[in-house]
Each structure stands twice: as structure tokens, then as C-alpha cells.
Amino acid sequence: MAEYKLLFEHTNDPTFRTLEGYKAKGGYKGLEKAVAMERSAIVDSIKTSGLRGRGGAGAPAALKWGGMPKEKKTEHYLICNADEGEPGTFKDKQLLETCPFELVEGMTIAGYAVQGDAGYVYIRGEFMDAAKSLREAIDEAYKANLLGKNIMGIEGFNFDLYIHLGAGSYECGEETALMSSLMGERGMPRLKFPHAPFPVIKGVWDKPTLIHNVESYSNVPYIIDRGAEWWASLGASTKNSRGTKIFSVSGHVNKPGNYEVEFGTPLMELIELAGGVRGTMKACIPGGSSMPILNVEKTHEAIIGYEEMMASGSMVGSGGCMVLNDTTDIVKFCWRTAVFYMNESCGKCTPCREGTRWMVQILERIVNGQGREGDVDLLVQVADQIDGRSFCPLGDAAAWPVKGMVKVFREEFDYYISHGRSMVGREAVLA
Ligand SMILES: Cc1cc2nc3c(=O)[nH]c(=O)nc-3n(C[C@H](O)[C@H](O)[C@H](O)COP(=O)(O)O)c2cc1C
Ligand code: SF4
Known part of the structure; x- marks a missing residue:
């Protein structure tokens, strides 16, 4: 199998960032088709496609779309999560910089389907180029009556799109913390289902809210334009992953x-x-x-x-x-990863606030050649006390890499403790 460019087909074409160039490549055909459909048929298409959220958890998108109230009693909001804080991930940044209209069109179709009044794109503050590219796309869409009031001349089809720059906190990518941040509060998570309603019932400003990742929304125009069955044929060799x-x-x-x-x-x-x-x-x-x-x-x-x-x-x-x-010192890599999660812990709950710090302390003495007998087991014990016992999934995110690295590369940790140094040779590091 080779590269399959769907969202990225025109990523290297600068004209794709303009409305004219985007339309020349088939852009906005999805929205044209969507407005001719029943709202419920659009949600059915998302279901048929099997789209799963690209933000990390892979939850079925149709559950969220179908969960938004059908009868409109108050404002409905959409949020796009463009915080992209997970180390190693930088694809949303490129999507926003080079294919911003895919997101704008995708959110507009979603806005139409769930009767959204406005959408907010929460962008990591450092992503200045991404925010600029999206700003220009939004401005062009407003001028062409593809955002705003009576979109495409359709009476009552109103949808506004706003950009909100975050301040660069990993935790603000967690959807309840993101909503708090968007509302001007500290970026800390809130209780989730079953202790609180899903965001589609009570989200930002306590209104029904549809939240998705940039890549999730950007797939929507292709699902509607080319057909859910066609889209679902991509990935058909897997159990349940499509596109x-x-x-x-x-x-x-x-x-x-x-x-x-x-x-x-x-x-x-x-x-x-x-x-x-x-x-x-x-x-x-x-x-x-x-x-x-x-x-x-x-x-x-x-x-x-x-x-x-x-x-x-x-x-x-x-x-x-x-x-x-093989030049990688896994123990040092583990320590560096643990430092990231310690720094990003919001401090709201004890297992994560204290546990991430304890893991770093243990790893620090190991990489400094001062590891004690029993430290590796202690490290795993601390990770176990964080995993599944924290208020939000950042705790799990901090514990999993540590547990995983000890499980797969235990002998490297043990070697550090018995020899006071890494088993990854100096020659290998210099190679
Ligand atoms: C600590 C933490 C950070 C997260 N960061 C992001 C992020 O940067 N971008 C993102 O789309 N989802 C992130 N998520 C997942 C979101 O909470 C949410 O599930 C996602 O935005 C939903 O979109 P999707 O249905 O398209 O996947 C994060 C979750 C956690 C627990
Ligand atoms: S697990 Fe607890 S301390 Fe860590 S980020 Fe979530 S709420 Fe904050």
C-alpha cells in the first residue's frame, strides 16, 4: 500500500488555500449536496461512513452528531479542537496551514446538520501560521456568503465561525478543560459522563456542543460529496477503522x-x-x-x-x-517523557499531581546513576496508582508510556541501577 492522499491531495498547492483554488478542486460540492439533504440524512451518512474521531480516542462521530438535540430550544455550538499538544503529533497544524477550507466546509456542513449557531476553532497559541491561514479562509468564506447569515441564500441557514487562540497547555486539549478555557476560566477538566451530561447535551456555556478534531471535521466534505459508502470503502480490510x-x-x-x-x-x-x-x-x-x-x-x-x-x-x-x-537510551527517553506530563499536569487531582512528580524523581535518580534497588518496581507501582485513578485521562497518558517502556525494555532500567549508567554504548551514541 502506498500513501493515500485524500485530505492532503492538494497540500502542496498554494492555490488550495484560496476559495477560488479550493472550489476549482471540487471544494464546497459537499456543502451544496448537504443543504439539499434532510438533516437526519446527513447524520445517517456520517453513521454509514463509520467516521471515528481523529483526536485520539477514536469514538464514533455519529454518536455525537446523533446525540445533538433534534428539536432546537436554545443555541447549539460546535468546537474544533486544534490544540494538538501531544508530543510527536503535528498533522492538524499542516491541515490548517495548507487545507483550511476543508475544515471550514466540514464545520459548516456539521453546523447545518446539527443546527449549530456558531463554531469555535480552539488553536494552540504557538500555531500562528495555522491561525493566519484559517483566518484568511474564514474571511473569504464570509465574503462569499459561505459563512454568516442566510448562507448560500438559504433563509435561516446562519453559521458563524470564530478562532480562539489557546495559551499552549496540553491539558486544554482535553475537551472539558478546553471548554473551560474557551469560557475564560482556568483550563481544568470538569466531571464527565456518567457524573455529568455529555457535551452534546450540556457543553460550552451549558449549551449542546459538538466537539471534534481538525482531521475529523476535514473528512466531512469528502464523505458528503463522494458518498459515505465510497468513503467507507477506504480501510475496509480492518475491523472497524474507515477512511x-x-x-x-x-x-x-x-x-x-x-x-x-x-x-x-x-x-x-x-x-x-x-x-x-x-x-x-x-x-x-x-x-x-x-x-x-x-x-x-x-x-x-x-x-x-x-x-x-x-x-x-x-x-x-x-x-x-x-x-x-538503537542509539536511543530508553530510560532517558522515559524520563524526558515523564517530565513533559509532570509539567502539563493541571494539579487538580492528587494521583496525577503527586504521582507524575514522584515518577520523575525516581527516573531522575536512575538516569543520574543513583538508582536504588527496587526503584523500577516502585516506578511501576506509582504509575499503577495514577493509571485509571485520576480525574481526567492526562493521568493515564502520563502512566502508560512509563509502564510500557518498563515492560518492553526492563533490562535497560535494571542495567542503569546495577551499573550506574546506560547500557546503550558510547560508540552507538556517536554512530
Ligand atoms: C490530556 C488530553 C489532551 C488532548 N488533546 C487533544 C488535542 O490536542 N486535540 C484533539 O483533537 N483532541 C485532544 N484530546 C481529545 C479530546 O478530549 C476530545 O476527545 C477530541 O477533541 C474529540 O474529537 P474527535 O471526536 O474528533 O476525536 C485530548 C484529550 C486529553 C485527555
Ligand atoms: S489527571 Fe488530574 S491533575 Fe492530571 S491533568 Fe487531569 S485533572 Fe489535572
Whole structure:
């Protein structure tokens, strides 16, 4: 299987960033078709397509679309999560910079289908180029009556789109923390279902809210224009993953970058698309830094699909594929990853606030050659106390990489403790 460019077909064409260029490549045909359909038929198309959220968890999109109230009693909102904070992931940034109209059209179709009044695109504050490109696309869409009041001359079809720049906090990518931040509050998470209603019932400003990732919304025009059955034929070799997935491939590969592939593609083929491994492969983290690490054997086995990747011991996650060669000191890599999650912990709950710090303290003494006997077991114990016991999934995201790296590369941790240094040789590091 080769690269399959659907969202990225025109990523290298600068005219695709303009409304004229986007329309010349078939843009806005999806919206034209959508407004001729019943709202429920659009939701049915999303269901037929089998689209799953690209933000990390892979939840069926139709559950959210179908969960929005059919009878409109108050404002309905849409949010696009463009916070993209997971280390190793940078595909939403490229989508916004080079294909902004896919998102604008996708959100407008979704707005029509769920009777949305306004959409908010929450963009990581550092993504200035992405915000600029989206700003220009939104301005053009307003001028062409593709946003605003009575869109395309259709009485009552009103939809506004706003950009909100975040301040660069990983936790603000978590949807309840994102909504708090959007409302001007501290970016801390809130209670979720079953202790609180889903956002489609009570979301931002307590109104029904549809939240998706950039890549999820950007697929919508293609599903409506080319047909849900056609779209669902992509990835048909997998159990339940449809369409394409964009992976950000980084680390020890010859051509790091974003690559779009059909679900069902072997993980090794994705790595080959990125120019193959620089040196000898040691491991791969396929879905972003919070996902469990795979050894070489598992990387060779792994197929890109939500269920398929789990069968190999990791997850598709947000698509941040990090490739590591044999010069990598896994223990130091583990420590650096743990520092990130400690810094990003919002501090609201004890297991994550204290546990992430304890994990860093243990890892720090190990990499400084002062590890104590029993430290590796203690590290796993602390990770176990965070995993599944924290207020929001950031705690799990902090615990999984640590648990995964100890599980797969235990002898490297033990070696550090018994020898006071890394088992990755100096010659290998210099190679
Ligand atoms: C700590 C944390 C950070 C997250 N960061 C992001 C992010 O940057 N972008 C994103 O789309 N989803 C992120 N998510 C997932 C969102 O909470 C949410 O599930 C997602 O935006 C829903 O969109 P989807 O249905 O299209 O996947 C994060 C989740 C957690 C727990
Ligand atoms: S797990 Fe707890 S401390 Fe960590 S980010 Fe979530 S709420 Fe904050």
C-alpha cells in the first residue's frame, strides 16, 4: 500500500488555500449536496461512513452528531479542537496551514446538520501560521456568503465561525478543560459522563456542543460529496477503522513529516514512506508520546487500525509516530517523557499531581546513576496508582508510556541501577 492522499491531495498547492483554488478542486460540492439533504440524512451518512474521531480516542462521530438535540430550544455550538499538544503529533497544524477550507466546509456542513449557531476553532497559541491561514479562509468564506447569515441564500441557514487562540497547555486539549478555557476560566477538566451530561447535551456555556478534531471535521466534505459508502470503502480490510489517517512521523527516519495512509496499511509501510529508519530500529511509538511503545517485532506485525493496533500492544492515538533507533537510551527517553506530563499536569487531582512528580524523581535518580534497588518496581507501582485513578485521562497518558517502556525494555532500567549508567554504548551514541 502506498500513501493515500485524500485530505492532503492538494497540500502542496498554494492555490488550495484560496476559495477560488479550493472550489476549482471540487471544494464546497459537499456543502451544496448537504443543504439539499434532510438533516437526519446527513447524520445517517456520517453513521454509514463509520467516521471515528481523529483526536485520539477514536469514538464514533455519529454518536455525537446523533446525540445533538433534534428539536432546537436554545443555541447549539460546535468546537474544533486544534490544540494538538501531544508530543510527536503535528498533522492538524499542516491541515490548517495548507487545507483550511476543508475544515471550514466540514464545520459548516456539521453546523447545518446539527443546527449549530456558531463554531469555535480552539488553536494552540504557538500555531500562528495555522491561525493566519484559517483566518484568511474564514474571511473569504464570509465574503462569499459561505459563512454568516442566510448562507448560500438559504433563509435561516446562519453559521458563524470564530478562532480562539489557546495559551499552549496540553491539558486544554482535553475537551472539558478546553471548554473551560474557551469560557475564560482556568483550563481544568470538569466531571464527565456518567457524573455529568455529555457535551452534546450540556457543553460550552451549558449549551449542546459538538466537539471534534481538525482531521475529523476535514473528512466531512469528502464523505458528503463522494458518498459515505465510497468513503467507507477506504480501510475496509480492518475491523472497524474507515477512511484515511494522517500520521506525523518523526524521530530516526530519513524523511520526517506528515503522511496520509489508508487504514489497514502495515505500520512498517508508513515508516518506509518516511524514508525508512536511520540506522537500526529499536522501537516505535505509533500514536503519540502517551501511547505504549512497541519493540521491533511488534512494529513489524502492527497494522494501522484502531483494533488492529491494540492487538499489537499500542494505539493509533493522535497519530504521532515516533521511530527510535538503537542509539536511543530508553530510560532517558522515559524520563524526558515523564517530565513533559509532570509539567502539563493541571494539579487538580492528587494521583496525577503527586504521582507524575514522584515518577520523575525516581527516573531522575536512575538516569543520574543513583538508582536504588527496587526503584523500577516502585516506578511501576506509582504509575499503577495514577493509571485509571485520576480525574481526567492526562493521568493515564502520563502512566502508560512509563509502564510500557518498563515492560518492553526492563533490562535497560535494571542495567542503569546495577551499573550506574546506560547500557546503550558510547560508540552507538556517536554512530
Ligand atoms: C490530556 C488530553 C489532551 C488532548 N488533546 C487533544 C488535542 O490536542 N486535540 C484533539 O483533537 N483532541 C485532544 N484530546 C481529545 C479530546 O478530549 C476530545 O476527545 C477530541 O477533541 C474529540 O474529537 P474527535 O471526536 O474528533 O476525536 C485530548 C484529550 C486529553 C485527555
Ligand atoms: S489527571 Fe488530574 S491533575 Fe492530571 S491533568 Fe487531569 S485533572 Fe489535572
